Amino acid sequence: MSKPAQTENRWSPRQAMELEVALHATTQGPFTGKTRNISIGGMFVETDMPRLFRDDEVLVTINDNHPSGDQPTLCRIPGLVIWSDGNGIGLMFSRLDPGAIRALRKLLYPAPEVTQESNRAGTTHLKGLT
Numbered sequence: 001m002s003k004p005a006q007t008e009n010r011w012s013p014r015q016a017m018e019l020e021v022a023l024h025a026t027t028q029g030p031f032t033g034k035t036r037n038i039s040i041g042g043m044f045v046e047t048d049m050p051r052l053f054r055d056d057e058v059l060v061t062i063n064d065n066h067p068s069g070d071q072p073t074l075c076r077i078p079g080l081v082i083w084s085d086g087n088g089i090g091l092m093f094s095r096l097d098p099g100a101i102r103a104l105r106k107l108l109y110p111a112p113e114v115t116q117e118s119n120r121a122g123t124t125h126l127k128g129l130t
Helices: 098-108
Strands: 020-025 028-038 042-046 057-063 073-085 088-093 114-116 124-126
Touching: 020 042, 028 088, 028 098, 042 073, 057 088, 073 098
Parallel strands: none
Antiparallel strands: 020 028, 020 057, 028 042, 042 088, 057 073, 073 088, 114 124
């Protein structure tokens, strides 16, 4: 018997990205996981065991990994479990506020480095785009 095809309902493409995240659910204590992919609309989080199930609400805390070792919180985003299996959970973000959207956009689409060249016109160039 064949498996039915899943409908793709994402409104933004996912990007492969590994980040440590903390997951907080009302049904249990907080636990950590690692993202495998993420988008403005959701993420897949790999966990050591399936702890959440379809329609569970969760608060995802994403930490910004700094070379200094400090990990200030990048954002906290409410989400809804869309599916779970033995490897982890698929989350859809819900109730995104403007700050969370800005943080996700910065994470997913970092701006190119701006350099100032010494020339008569004082032109600014985007590194890697010139």
